[in-house]
Amino acid sequence: MVKAGIIGATGYAGEELCRILLGHPEAEIAAVSSVSFEGKPISEVYPSLRGIFDGVLTDEDSAIAAGDVVFASLPHGLSEPLAEKCLSAGKKFIDLGADFRLDDPADYTRWYGLEYQKPELHREQVYGLPELYREQIKGAALVGNPGCYPTSVALGLAPALRAGLIDGKTLIIDSKSGVTGAGRGLSQTTHYPDCNEAFSPYKIASHRHTPEIEQALSHLAGEKITVTFVPHLLPVNRGILSTMYASLKRDISAEELCTLYREAYAGEKFVRVLEPGQAANLKHVKYSNYCDISLHPDGRTRRLIVVSAIDNMVKGAAGQAVQNMNLLFHLPEDMGLGLVPPAF
Amino acid sequence: MVKAGIIGATGYAGEELCRILLGHPEAEIAAVSSVSFEGKPISEVYPSLRGIFDGVLTDEDSAIAAGDVVFASLPHGLSEPLAEKCLSAGKKFIDLGADFRLDDPADYTRWYGLEYQKPELHREQVYGLPELYREQIKGAALVGNPGCYPTSVALGLAPALRAGLIDGKTLIIDSKSGVTGAGRGLSQTTHYPDCNEAFSPYKIASHRHTPEIEQALSHLAGEKITVTFVPHLLPVNRGILSTMYASLKRDISAEELCTLYREAYAGEKFVRVLEPGQAANLKHVKYSNYCDISLHPDGRTRRLIVVSAIDNMVKGAAGQAVQNMNLLFHLPEDMGLGLVPPAF
Amino acid sequence: MVKAGIIGATGYAGEELCRILLGHPEAEIAAVSSVSFEGKPISEVYPSLRGIFDGVLTDEDSAIAAGDVVFASLPHGLSEPLAEKCLSAGKKFIDLGADFRLDDPADYTRWYGLEYQKPELHREQVYGLPELYREQIKGAALVGNPGCYPTSVALGLAPALRAGLIDGKTLIIDSKSGVTGAGRGLSQTTHYPDCNEAFSPYKIASHRHTPEIEQALSHLAGEKITVTFVPHLLPVNRGILSTMYASLKRDISAEELCTLYREAYAGEKFVRVLEPGQAANLKHVKYSNYCDISLHPDGRTRRLIVVSAIDNMVKGAAGQAVQNMNLLFHLPEDMGLGLVPPAF
Amino acid sequence: MVKAGIIGATGYAGEELCRILLGHPEAEIAAVSSVSFEGKPISEVYPSLRGIFDGVLTDEDSAIAAGDVVFASLPHGLSEPLAEKCLSAGKKFIDLGADFRLDDPADYTRWYGLEYQKPELHREQVYGLPELYREQIKGAALVGNPGCYPTSVALGLAPALRAGLIDGKTLIIDSKSGVTGAGRGLSQTTHYPDCNEAFSPYKIASHRHTPEIEQALSHLAGEKITVTFVPHLLPVNRGILSTMYASLKRDISAEELCTLYREAYAGEKFVRVLEPGQAANLKHVKYSNYCDISLHPDGRTRRLIVVSAIDNMVKGAAGQAVQNMNLLFHLPEDMGLGLVPPAF
Numbered sequence A, B, C, D: 001m002v003k004a005g006i007i008g009a010t011g012y013a014g015e016e017l018c019r020i021l022l023g024h025p026e027a028e029i030a031a032v033s034s035v036s037f038e039g040k041p042i043s044e045v046y047p048s049l050r051g052i053f054d055g056v057l058t059d060e061d062s063a064i065a066a067g068d069v070v071f072a073s074l075p076h077g078l079s080e081p082l083a084e085k086c087l088s089a090g091k092k093f094i095d096l097g098a099d100f101r102l103d104d105p106a107d108y109t110r111w112y113g114l115e116y117q118k119p120e121l122h123r124e125q126v127y128g129l130p131e132l133y134r135e136q137i138k139g140a141a142l143v144g145n146p147g148c149y150p151t152s153v154a155l156g157l158a159p160a161l162r163a164g165l166i167d168g169k170t171l172i173i174d175s176k177s178g179v180t181g182a183g184r185g186l187s188q189t190t191h192y193p194d195c196n197e198a199f200s201p202y203k204i205a206s207h208r209h210t211p212e213i214e215q216a217l218s219h220l221a222g223e224k225i226t227v228t229f230v231p232h233l234l235p236v237n238r239g240i241l242s243t244m245y246a247s248l249k250r251d252i253s254a255e256e257l258c259t260l261y262r263e264a265y266a267g268e269k270f271v272r273v274l275e276p277g278q279a280a281n282l283k284h285v286k287y288s289n290y291c292d293i294s295l296h297p298d299g300r301t302r303r304l305i306v307v308s309a310i311d312n313m314v315k316g317a318a319g320q321a322v323q324n325m326n327l328l329f330h331l332p333e334d335m336g337l338g339l340v341p342p343a344f
Helices: A012-021 A060-066 A079-088 A105-112 A130-138 A148-162 A210-221 A254-264 A314-328 B012-021 B060-066 B080-088 B105-112 B130-138 B148-162 B209-221 B254-264 B314-328 C012-021 C060-066 C080-088 C105-112 C130-138 C148-162 C209-221 C254-264 C314-328 D012-021 D060-066 D080-088 D105-112 D130-138 D148-162 D209-221 D254-264 D314-328
Strands: A002-007 A027-033 A069-072 A092-095 A142-144 A172-177 A228-233 A240-247 A271-273 A291-298 A303-310 B002-007 B027-033 B069-072 B092-095 B142-144 B172-177 B228-233 B240-247 B271-273 B291-298 B303-310 C002-007 C027-033 C069-072 C092-095 C142-144 C172-177 C228-233 C240-247 C271-273 C291-298 C303-310 D002-007 D027-033 D069-072 D092-095 D142-144 D172-177 D228-233 D240-247 D271-273 D291-298 D303-310
Touching: A002 A012, A002 A060, A012 A027, A012 A314, A027 A060, A060 A079, A069 A079, A069 A314, A079 A092, A079 A142, A092 A314, A105 A210, A130 A148, A130 A314, A142 A314, A148 A172, A148 A210, A148 A228, A148 A240, A148 A254, A148 A291, A148 A303, A148 A314, A172 D172, A172 D240, A228 D240, A228 D303, A240 D172, A240 D228, A254 A271, A254 A291, A303 A314, A303 D228, B002 B012, B002 B060, B012 B027, B012 B314, B027 B060, B060 B080, B069 B080, B069 B314, B080 B092, B080 B142, B092 B314, B105 B209, B130 B148, B130 B314, B142 B314, B148 B172, B148 B209, B148 B228, B148 B240, B148 B254, B148 B291, B148 B303, B148 B314, B172 C172, B172 C240, B209 B228, B228 C240, B228 C303, B240 C172, B240 C228, B254 B271, B254 B291, B303 B314, B303 C228, C002 C012, C002 C060, C012 C027, C012 C314, C027 C060, C060 C080, C069 C080, C069 C314, C080 C092, C080 C142, C092 C314, C105 C209, C130 C148, C130 C314, C142 C314, C148 C172, C148 C209, C148 C228, C148 C240, C148 C254, C148 C291, C148 C303, C148 C314, C209 C228, C254 C271, C254 C291, C303 C314, D002 D012, D002 D060, D012 D027, D012 D314, D027 D060, D060 D080, D069 D080, D069 D314, D080 D092, D080 D142, D092 D314, D105 D209, D130 D148, D130 D314, D142 D314, D148 D172, D148 D209, D148 D228, D148 D240, D148 D254, D148 D291, D148 D303, D148 D314, D209 D228, D254 D271, D254 D291, D303 D314
Parallel strands: A002 A027, A002 A069, A069 A092, A092 A142, A172 A228, A271 A291, B002 B027, B002 B069, B069 B092, B092 B142, B172 B228, B271 B291, C002 C027, C002 C069, C069 C092, C092 C142, C172 C228, C271 C291, D002 D027, D002 D069, D069 D092, D092 D142, D172 D228, D271 D291
Antiparallel strands: A172 A240, A240 A303, A291 A303, B172 B240, B240 B303, B291 B303, C172 C240, C240 C303, C291 C303, D172 D240, D240 D303, D291 D303
């Protein structure tokens, strides 16, 4: 049994880690920590867990001590010392925050306003998107779990970019996220009467996931890619749907596109490429680790439209983190992740 | 492995049976049938199942032939011949419809406008609420799976009625159900713009679950009980919350009530009795087989208020059906039902 | 033109007052005040008002000085000094808070934990439910605008109580309110992911509107009435629906009930008594000053079930306050209140 | 008083016309017609109107006979004969459907699969977007009321296109619409449990509003413009938000953009250009005739992002139709349209 310590367990990603790990046959939750609720059972914070997991919230060091793997879900800027402690103690560290995703320290500084304190640590980090970086993850100890938006975008565009199908300079990404993406913290924007029956973009062309998206896409395309990325807040609890637009370099049919994507994702359990004529819907992936992708060439404007849908808290956070854990510990990659998306 | 045939698999309860059985370690879906979609893969009707379960929908006889147990989820009046076929073939039959719940044929006739065609069949039926009728279920072949409202009510009131705490003549039940309770069929009432940002009672004091509720409560109380039952349509997808009111025969504290209920439900994994001061919320049981119960004595009016919450599609339908299947086949009762309710 | 000063204008009731008064042909907003946002235009707090009403938020004294009538929408305990200032200055005062609703100081102390500081002031207060206290309101200067729940309950039960139809000792009130009822302040309960797809009762048999309900019902019945009152939080923005239960003292048909209620409310523009067989729905009164009432005798248990629906922010707060203002200033009672409820 | 006849009054746009005209001081509803509900009061179909407007639904000819102006809200292909009748009878005709919006018959045939039967009639048609075609509307008798998406797009892009700021070839329009946009008819897509907590694009790059968008934009730009247009179904009742992307021909600051737009829309009551840094939200225009526009230059990619929000049923349908009626009858353009958007 892999023992897992969860730091920041009372955030939304932390709760989802608990929910998923409780159903994992080869892992167990060894400790959960929280600064705000230390000393209380986690089921007091999340009554859904009552009687199922009443573990008492402890502190970071206890979580590190108890785990073979440590998951951290914290605001940016707090994970470096935790990672260092874990690595020195021979433990694996999976960071669900933003501190180990960006390769270029300048990107981190420009978008997050902080500097890497321990640059050497970042040389060991691996970007934890298994469908794209599986082999590197297997041998790693320090994983930067991808952001929710970048996961939906990189999976949606990877085959097209690798195949040189689209012009990277024309990429526009219009994403819509459920409200859990904003986390458990209170704000006017996520106050029910403000958020319900509302819809609006936010952080227009300035969201911090932008450099992470560009890093992933540039790597796939083999050239520097700059995108326009506009996220919107969607009045649903969960899910991200990204609608992506780019000019096609050549004509291609929906059928050919489908074949290209299916070959690219052959053997990938968690990626479902839809039939021509179908459209991805975040409803169909909710509560699961799946990423649905649909492909729509627009002959009139010679553009490709790709739509991808994930559950922001599963494939976009905790589910992908468990997928990474499975890789790190040489378990079947989908173990504990057989979450069937409910139809409603 | 128990082989399951599902008749009426494209209704909401059928879909939930699929979702749950796909994660059951000792059962497998042997066949799914549907009159409306015969010949198509079920994942075409429920794209959430794409790539997970693409079984082709067949007819009733094939579903019966393939299963050790047959689940039927059909409008009332259609299950008797299916039950008969199953029993003659030595198979178990679990009916998620209303045809095998009522002991008194007169009740069935009065509320459903039909007559039992095969009265002898109904002598074998067992009411499939495991927390109350576990032993009878174990030896049965023909189970009437309870309605969603009656499940929430019977579990909520059982300990108080058995203890003779409340005056049955004063019982008032105010229930609220998510929209999946109305099923997959289209109607103006469940058209999104009509249903969203709306709230209303329906079938006031005339809902067909009334006699089933009264049968269960009368049995618990040891006397004939007649209730006022008013269901309401709630603009959420899933869940039932019942608020129940009755006059107390004696004063009792919240603490004593809690103790009484916890003793009554000791060992019952799927019933969670909340602490004094907490209130049941359908959010905390969504997508799971749990029933949460909270207890609120009102000293000013000497009444007891009981609040119970279930997921109408799981404990109120498909989850309870699987719980019954486990009992019928002497499997651990909670097998395949370790669905952790997500916090959001 | 009646000049209105609004104190606490950035609360939800304050915003609704603005929305309604902006369409009032004989009233104008003379000043709006807010402690939290003083100095800012109100349209910065409520961008819906941009370009329509950009009045700068000022302080309480300025609001009092500017108004012929002063509306205050403040937490309880803060309105007495404002009322006193207004009355000395010969202005009318309409309090949307709880400070001038309860006649018995002991009720205020028991339920709100405070004492009336100026008992003589309360002798002048009038309970501002026009359909029941119209004549008193016309001659008053100090109006306690009713709470949202009490409005729905008193209008729903008045004809039955006055006619001596029901047994007051058996009254049970199960109410459901949209989230704006909880106000603009942030809380975990009203955080979107906690509140959406959720449903739960709160302040069970202990809500502060209980004594106000009992005062109104006792007055109508001519005897002391004690009720069980359980409010629930409904995942919609607006609206209250109350389902009320009481034993009938005699048999009565739905038709007779309808006639009784229609006669009782003859000439009342804002009360709509539904036909037998119809059920009140909060959807049909949203954004308007209407109260819909439906009547359902339950012959099996000889109970009356009354369902009433209002918009908690209009008939339950700001709309009723404007109705009171019209009475105070001898304007047509429905002036500025011709808000047609949108169908969706 | 202008007498209005409404054909297709039980559709959503028809109901909104009633709601708005009931508050119009210089117009009255002379007749409402409906094929499906002829002979019933409209308040039976829309109980929100009970007691406010109980007009009995009649047939088309009666609606035409009764009106000085006739509004028709019908599926495409049905309006030509109605228009002809109205014009011969010297009445004004405002079509809320698609039959009088497209100037090029070939566009109508390509996108709607039908041919104009009376080409000469279409020579008289005027595109009823008052902010862009006010003078033509004033002198017209036959108005094609714009589609909801095209209204949001044309208003959002008009100043930029007229100023030659953006490259029309790069235009991408990602729109999101509330569910009332799909109308009152039942469908699986708009069944509550399918639609709630869901989000998906539909008719990707193939929606029938595309040629209408292109016609309006081409006219503004003075050159043929072809766009990629992708609509999405948003789980809210009302509102459209369009996020529009195009390459800038020159660098421009947010401030300069704001000034450009404010000058372009000076005097336009129903267009609100937001401050730099603010983002349009459909919540702020709900139930009103406003169009909010926010402007976001993306310096990194040298693109302009424009966000526009309207209420699809008001500025996107019935409100704009009344605005057109006011122009046709030389009434103040905003008469009856002072609907203040509620904050929640």
